[in-house]
Amino acid sequence: MGTLWYGGKVRTLVNEHDIQEAVFVESGIIIDVGSKELLTSKYSKVISNEVNLNGAVLYPGFVDSHLHMIGHGEKLLRLDLSDISSLVDLRETLIQHNRKLGQGEWLIGEGFNENLFNEMIPDKFFLDEILSEQPIVLTRVCRHALVTNSEGLRLAGIDESTLNPPGGVIVKEKGVPTGYLLDKAQDLVKGILPKIDRKYIKRALVTSLDDLYQHGFVGAHTEDLNYYRDPIGTLHTFYEVIDGESRKFRANLLVHHEVAEYIMQDQIEHDYVEKGSIKIFADGALGGRTALLSKPYTDAPSTNGLAIYSPEQLSQIVQKARKFNMPVAIHVIGDLALEYAIQAIEEHPVPSGKRDRLIHLQVTREDLIDRLKKLSVVLDIQPRFVASDFPWVEERLGEERLPYSFAWKRLLNAGLMCSGGSDAPIEPIDPILGIHAAVTRRKPENVGHPGYNSDEKLTLFEAIKLFTLGSAEAISNENKYGLIKAGYTADFTVLSEDLFELAPDEWLNVKVEKTVVDNTVMYERNKD
Structure with missing residues (x-):
């Protein structure tokens, strides 16, 4: 029937x-x-x-091709700083939130973005004026940086003598840590945060899932398993929450390479939760100037970003993923990081019938696009970043690189498969905002703006396909999902x-x- x-x-x-x-x-x-x-x-x-x-x-x-479901739930449950537009407001928000905390409890905030208030990045001195005897940790909107106060540094054992960990930077001024930690250096603080138990993870996941339903999502490709100290426990929380009865949702899990050995031992077959690709970070983000560029940043000529792994190390990680017969999903924002990733995939091709994915691709080059055409790969893009990152990203990259930056139309015109996501909690989860950004290339409130790099605007049809058929192509399931057609899933x-029919x-x-x-x-x- x-x-x-x-x-x-x-x-x-x-x-x-x-x-x-x-x-x-x-x-x-x-x-x-x-x-x-x-x-x-x-x-x-x-x-x-x-x-x-x-x-x-x-x-x-609609399927979000790249987000962090538990992280999105945390953002909804925790102190959200993503709309704070001045240091004065940030200070007052932290003071007010601290009044709700118990004595000695960590004050944790999510998603500050100094580009919104055009002032200094908050540092330990700023935070020490608010709280000096209990730790504060604020993550940057990109999640590739955090800032902590002096107490947080003390508890993490970070001082003048602490060396940068591989793939990370402890920002210092005249040899003294400022409290600002980039990429893998964040782990020094994250490793001592109060323990998160399964009950909390379940609450965050349920909160996230309820919000995803309300925004029209039937599924998501999500990366969460390496952040809560118990990868297998986190995996089983997905099984428990998405039970196939009270909650149906198509979750494709990106498995961070550092926990792949544990996760791939789990042989449970689940109707709605599946292991997808092996996730690898090749670089950081443009906001913190840790995205790896082939030439220095225009507004900071002393750096071209940060390689999380050397080309040789990245190739070895991809090779290890192939031993699991798995595709890889590599975070690449800068063009040099993209070059490293392409080289590793060329050296270790994806298993037959599967596709690798490259995530973000905010800065590319013509020669790299030519190489991408020869690979079995999907480009996992987040259109909303155009609305969030322009115009400040123009200062980072300079005029010369802009034609190949956030160049979604160029990638589609090259015949490359593209999927669409939000990268929530970094960006808003709402797919309509992602579709709007892909088509207009501006913030919704900037009515009349022609759009940044307007030649890269997508049609509405192209934009919606990112979140439907494109997401299906990312997991090699375009014959099952993404269309309303006989034989497809309902x-x-x-x-x-x-x-x-609307503007x-x-x-x-x-x-x-x-x-x-x-x-x-x-x-x-x-x-x-």
């Missing part, structure tokens, strides 16, 4: 113009798509349930209006009416 979805518009995304009236689903699989009259007549004996869309629009289910995102700024007012996974309604606006 099956379900007939009707009463609205069905955007199949088979092509830009394909619109149907109804969909018939049986056992979680789309059996047929067409007019309501035809499907009702054809399947009258097996239609046991009918769902009236009441004028809403049915799309293939995962749907139901929106209140048709994006194709871009009007998209921001469109509501998610339903989120449907395996033909099961996991979220319904009128009920929730």
